[in-house]
Amino acid sequence: MEETPQDRSLHIDSLIDDPSVSIMVCTGAGGVGKTTTAAAIALRAAQRGRHVCVLTIDPARRLAQAMGLTELDNTPREVEVVNGAGSLHAMMLDMKRTFDEVVEAHADPERAAQILENPFYQALSSSFAGTQEYMAMEKLGQLHAQDDAPWDLIIVDTPPSRSALDFLDAPARLGSFLDGRFIRILTAPARGAGRGLGRLAAAGFGIFTGVLGKILGAQVLADVGTFVAAIDTTFGGFRERADKTFELLQQDSTRFLVIAAPEPDAMREASYFVDRLRSENMPLGGLIVNRVQAVDRDVMTAETALAAAERLAHDEGEQVLTSRLLTLHADRLRIRERQHHVTERFTGAHPGVALAQVPALAEDVHDLDGLEEVGELLALGRPV
Amino acid sequence: MTQALWPGVSLHVVSGKGGTGKTTVAAALAMALARDGRRTLLMEVEGRQGIAQLFDVPPLPYEERKVAVAPGGGEVWALAVDPEDALLDYLEIFYNLRRAGSALRRMGAVDFATTIAPGLRDVLLTGKACEVVRRSEKQEPNAYDAVVLDAPPTGRITRFLNVNSEVSGLAKVGPIRNHADLVMSVIASPRTAVHLVTLLEEMPIQETLDGVQELRQAALPVGGVFVNMTRPPQLTDPEIDMALAGSLPVGEIEAEIVHAGLTSDVSTIVEILTREGRDHAQRVQLERREVERLDHLDLPVLQLPYVADGIDLSSLYELAGDLSDQGAR
Numbered sequence: 168m169e170e171t172p173q174d175r176s177l178h179i180d181s182l183i184d185d186p187s188v189s190i191m192v193c194t195g196a197g198g199v200g201k202t203t204t205a206a207a208i209a210l211r212a213a214q215r216g217r218h219v220c221v222l223t224i225d226p227a228r229r230l231a232q233a234m235g236l237t238e239l240d241n242t243p244r245e246v247e248v249v250n251g252a253g254s255l256h257a258m259m260l261d262m263k264r265t266f267d268e269v270v271e272a273h274a275d276p277e278r279a280a281q282i283l284e285n286p287f288y289q290a291l292s293s294s295f296a297g298t299q300e301y302m303a304m305e306k307l308g309q310l311h312a313q314d315d316a317p318w319d320l321i322i323v324d325t326p327p328s329r330s331a332l333d334f335l336d337a338p339a340r341l342g343s344f345l346d347g348r349f350i351r352i353l354t355a356p357a358r359g360a361g362r363g364l365g366r367l368a369a370a371g372f373g374i375f376t377g378v379l380g381k382i383l384g385a386q387v388l389a390d391v392g393t394f395v396a397a398i399d400t401t402f403g404g405f406r407e408r409a410d411k412t413f414e415l416l417q418q419d420s421t422r423f424l425v426i427a428a429p430e431p432d433a434m435r436e437a438s439y440f441v442d443r444l445r446s447e448n449m450p451l452g453g454l455i456v457n458r459v460q461a462v463d464r465d466v467m468t469a470e471t472a473l474a475a476a477e478r479l480a481h482d483e484g485e486q487v488l489t490s491r492l493l494t495l496h497a498d499r500l501r502i503r504e505r506q507h508h509v510t511e512r513f514t515g516a517h518p519g520v521a522l523a524q525v526p527a528l529a530e531d532v533h534d535l536d537g538l539e540e541v542g543e544l545l546a547l548g549r550p551v
Numbered sequence: 552m553t554q555a556l557w558p559g560v561s562l563h564v565v566s567g568k569g570g571t572g573k574t575t576v577a578a579a580l581a582m583a584l585a586r587d588g589r590r591t592l593l594m595e596v597e598g599r600q601g602i603a604q605l606f607d608v609p610p611l612p613y614e615e616r617k618v619a620v621a622p623g624g625g626e627v628w629a630l631a632v633d634p635e636d637a638l639l640d641y642l643e644i645f646y647n648l649r650r651a652g653s654a655l656r657r658m659g660a661v662d663f664a665t666t667i668a669p670g671l672r673d674v675l676l677t678g679k680a681c682e683v684v685r686r687s688e689k690q691e692p693n694a695y696d697a698v699v700l701d702a703p704p705t706g707r708i709t710r711f712l713n714v715n716s717e718v719s720g721l722a723k724v725g726p727i728r729n730h731a732d733l734v735m736s737v738i739a740s741p742r743t744a745v746h747l748v749t750l751l752e753e754m755p756i757q758e759t760l761d762g763v764q765e766l767r768q769a770a771l772p773v774g775g776v777f778v779n780m781t782r783p784p785q786l787t788d789p790e791i792d793m794a795l796a797g798s799l800p801v802g803e804i805e806a807e808i809v810h811a812g813l814t815s816d817v818s819t820i821v822e823i824l825t826r827e828g829r830d831h832a833q834r835v836q837l838e839r840r841e842v843e844r845l846d847h848l849d850l851p852v853l854q855l856p857y858v859a860d861g862i863d864l865s866s867l868y869e870l871a872g873d874l875s876d877q878g879a880r
Contacts, residue, residue, distance in 0.1 A: 196569070196570070197568075197569025197570050197704075198568065198569045198570020198571070198755075199570070225706075227753070227754045227757065228757065229753075428570075431861060433570075463822075463823050463826065463827075464819065464823065466816050466819055466820055466823065467813065467820070471813075475808070475811035475812060475813050476811070478811050478812060479807055479810060479811040482810065487807060488786075488790055488799070488800070488803065488804065488807070489803070489804050489807035489808060489811065489824070490807075490811075491785050491786055491787075491790070492786075492804065492824040492825075492827065492828050493811070493824065494785060495785050495786075495824075495827055495828065495831055496823065496824060496827055498785075499827060501859070502859070505859070505860070529830060529833045529834060529837070530753075530833070530837060531752065531753040531754060533753075
């Protein structure tokens with residue numbers, strides 16, 4: 168395997184040690200180890216003297232326990248860090264609660280109660296596709312804006328979306344939905360539905376409310392109307408809030424870390440995401456490839472190993488321990504070769520992107536020692 | 552050959568944690584069920600065009616298309632369901648409103664409607680699957696022997712399928728409610744089986760256990776667990792025990808390496824091989840522990856091998872064959 172040139176390596180410690188970096192966002196396709204990576208970087212940063220807050224979305228139960236994330240009160244809790252020069256806080260996002268808190272913080276108690284009880288609000292805050300992404304952004308904004316915060320670095324894990332891009336798009340989608348034309352018209356029937364839309368569109372709108380009413384029932388439309396009216400007068404446009412967080416992510420103090428596994432689908436997703444970040448002027452820290460097949464040292468090729476295994480099996484008249492071990496070794500070399508090709512395709516298309524590779528671990532990580540080990544491997548930047 | 556696992560089931564819903572190969576398993580199952588002259592429909596609902604990628608065909612429209620021929624002359628058809636189109640379908644079938652529908656679409660109103668009511672979106676998607684399933688009972692043309700639905704991931708599957716409770720918060724009476732009832736009469740019946748795809752790793756297994764529990768609590772029929780990307784042990788059981796205990800016979804390995812004609816770096820090779828043997832044994836042990844956790848679910852567990860070079864049509868045929876052999880017929 169070729170040497171990776173120095174300038175193409177992602178040095179996580181340099182990022183961690185750079186005091187101007189105050190936000191790191193870990194993103195990537197589902198199932199590539201985002202949460203573990205975010206937690207491992209957080210722990211390492213705390214040990215290197217940063218004061219860190221890590222926002223996780225959906226950690227595995229045992230990892231959550233190891234980080235003390237048993238109390239679901241939607242606020243960061245301090246995690247005991249051994250050998251820590253800094254400190255570590257951790258929290259798990261509760262999307263409904265975060266939404267409720269936004270409402271409570273911006274409306275007087277009576278109006279807040281009215282919103283929270285609204286059936287449409289309840290559906291929106293617990294099941295709208297994109298609420299989780301939006302609330303992750305909202306929480307990030309809050310953690311960042313907190314004045315007396317004991318942290319100077321926030322690390323965010325992103326929701327397990329079907330596409331990594333949802334994280335960037337969902338807040339704007341929810342924002343534009345809530346600020347959208349239809350919802351405004353719907354909430355102002357007194358002004359005459361469809362006024363200003365033109366006659367044709369107004370006719371269409373009449374059909375639209377009619378059909379919606381038929382399918383959903385008039386009550387649903389009324390609930391939506393009440394909700395939007397209540398939420399609109401209490402705090403500024405949703406889109407505006409989403410835009411603000413979007414801007415925060417464009418600042419120099421933010422770094423995106425795209426996480427992938429050395430498989431075509433995950434790398435394709437990473438590719439899309441890197442392009443998207445570039446077009447949105449969002450600062451990319453680099454690509455972290457998890458689960459890379461490590462091979463200790465190159466002493467023979469896969470072909471040599473297989474030929475030797477066959478010779479041995481032939482002479483012995485059957486497979487023996489060593490022929491099986493040689494076949495195993497050949498498999499590993501081949502897997503590594505394939506992963507190498509997949510990764511090369513990415514770096515070929517994105518020559519400027521810094522890259523770190525983390526070897527596949529024998530077992531899942533569920534304690535701080537395990538996270539520390541992942542952090543060390545990540546800092547090494549390539550499989551040993 | 553084993554017995555057929557799901558006789559009488561005509562709707563197979565395939566879910567699983569992200570990254571476990573849900574779409575691949577759904578496609579292989581559709582192909583297995585199409586063997587020997589049968590006809591199956593593979594449906595996707597998440598707008599990903601995963602089926603088209605898998606079968607290497609252009610993006611699927613909202614229209615049933617034949618994508619593959621199964622062994623023995625069967626046919627696999629595919630359909631990408633889009634909530635907008637499903638809503639227009641629904642409007643046409645129940646209200647004869649297609650023309651109004653396309654005007655609504657131009658205005659972005661359909662998107663709006665499916666957005667304000669996520670339950671509506673789900674009932675339209677599952678509704679389409681049920682419409683196809685019911686064709687065979689009604690002896691309509693274009694009927695299929697089985698429908699395989701590539702469904703949303705485990706975390707959302709119960710909510711997705713349990714349209715009744717989703718819609719009940721939305722509409723207590725009225726046409727959409729009736730529609731939901733009709734959908735539930737298919738989904739919560741023995742005609743349906745919900746399958747979960749997993750890998751032999753801790754998190755996907757845990758999610759599978761949680762998912763099965765959730766589905767059962769919602770009285771939805773669970774079919775089986777598909778363990779994807781399995782790699783058989785390459786060492787014998789006694790060798791695995793030795794490797795775990797750190798007692799692989801180093802002298803014997805060294806002699807065999809020399810015998811095999813590898814004469815330089817012998818001690819390094821021995822060191823590497825024994826370490827890799829131990830890693831492998833650890834993984835096998837871990838996987839056995841994880842697969843045991845599935846035991847008490849009392850469900851059929853089907854295994855699909857890891858395909859090294861990516862999934863293409865020929866590997867799909869092989870996977871389908873593996874599934875047929877294990878009773879997916």
